Amino acid sequence: MGALFQESTPDRVVPRKQVWSWAMWDWAAQPFNSVLLTFVFASLYLVSDSFLPPEIAALDASDPVKERALADLSSGYGLATTLAGILILLLAPVLGQTADRSGRKKRWLLVFTVLLALAQFGLFFVHADPTYFWVGAIVLSAGAVASEIAGVNYNAMLVEVSTPRTIGRVSGLGWGLGYIGGIVALTIVVLLTFADWFGMDTSDGLAYRLIAVGCGVWTLVFSIPLFLNVPEAPAVPGVQKVGFFAGYVTLVKDVVALFHSHRPTFWFLLSSAVYRDGLAAVFAFGGVLAAVSFGFSPTEVMIFGIAANVVAGVSTILAGRLDDRFGGRAVIITALTGLVLMAVVLFALHDLGTIVFWVGGLVLSACVGPAQAASRSLLARVTPAGMQGEIFGLYATTGRVASFIAPAMWTLAIVLFGATIWGVLGIALVLLLGLVLLLFVKLPPPPRIR
Secondary structure (H helix, E strand, O other), rough: OEEHHHHHOOOOOOHHHHHHHHHHHHHHHHHHHHHHHHOOOHHHHHHHHHHOOOOHHHHOOOHHHHHHHHHHHHHHHHHHHHHHHHHHHHHHHHHOOOOOOHHHHHHHHHHHHHHHHHHHHHHHHHHOHHHHHHHHHHHHHHHHHHHHHHHHHHHHHHOOOOOOHHHHHHHHHHHHHHHHHHHHHHHHHHHHOOOOHHOOOOOOHHHHHHHHHHHHHHHHHHHHHHHHHHHOOOOOOOOOOOOHHHHHHHHHHHHHHHHHOOHHHHHHHHHHHHHHHHHHHHHHHHHHHHHOOOOOOOOHHHHHHHHHHHHHHHHHHHHHHHHHHHHHHHHHHHHHHHHHHHHHHHHHHHOOOOOHHHHHHHHHHOOOOOHHHHHHHHHHOEEOOOOOOHHHHHHHHHHOOOOOHHHHHHHHHHHHHHHHHHHHHHHHHHHHHHHHHHHHOOOOOOOOOO
């Protein structure tokens, strides 16, 4: 299985240009997630009146026929994203394993970065017409597949641009730049919207289609430094190459071997899947909570979203140094504890108004980023040499397998108690479960900083 990352050369010096070039890929890819998947293209365009028949789009929003039609769009997009998740589940570990064995992580990253950009460019052709709905849903979901698999290879390169003493801050730098890059892109979109696109005719969904093209250009331009400045690491000597389908057999054998020889890594993959789902839910449902339970207007929600992502980005970069000093496990435990406690405070004090959500929500945001970045660096520390791509593929897969837990608990809590505010306790329970599972995972201590 190879040596652990901790046993690599701790005194190796990685040029700063390589570190920043690697981290810029997070900045390059994030607008796809924050602008297209989360805030703008999918939610405001694809699942909207633009893709309803004109006679239904003209109906009042409360009309049952229109409500049903919009629900059909939502479920259709949900089906496309579910199929994308299954593809990631099946492809990510084996493609990561292939990159490990061939020593071509950077090459595979280039391939899927280009595919991600092409998917974003493809959204330009999704006109505001019902006949184009499935085109948009499929292309957007294909972009999600490309983004996830590119991320597997990108994460696997973390050990190549860091040392055991710097991996925490390097991982935090990438996550932080990702948050900040996404919010810069979103701010540009907001400013263009307030400026009414400078009088441009934006009928037929042109504004949203241009946003997608802009995100594609952003991805290509800002990913260039990585491909120019970060060298390709060679394959681990003595590792036998296998075919794609044979890779599934090898994958099963490797997972079994991982369980027997590096059990902490195996259990960390499972425990992190649970709390990472809770971390994702904090942002996924934060806007709903702000609007419904704390009375935020749409503009206030948008402003809070920008502030939350900036706080998350800055805290993630700063927490990287704490990761290197005290270890990723300590950072994750501290962040998860803070998240659970603050979720309870939000629930208990929600009657006091918006100030509670502003303070509590920003504290939650400050904890999410460090936990995500420390999870990546901690996994890199405990991954056997030569298996980075495969293990990060499993990391993506386990996250997908557990991705239903937090939404289910959010929904169940609201259904049982009849108010949206109870959903925050559902998310808190998921975070608490992940925290408890992590406490039982015995991981090696971080290398001491001299």
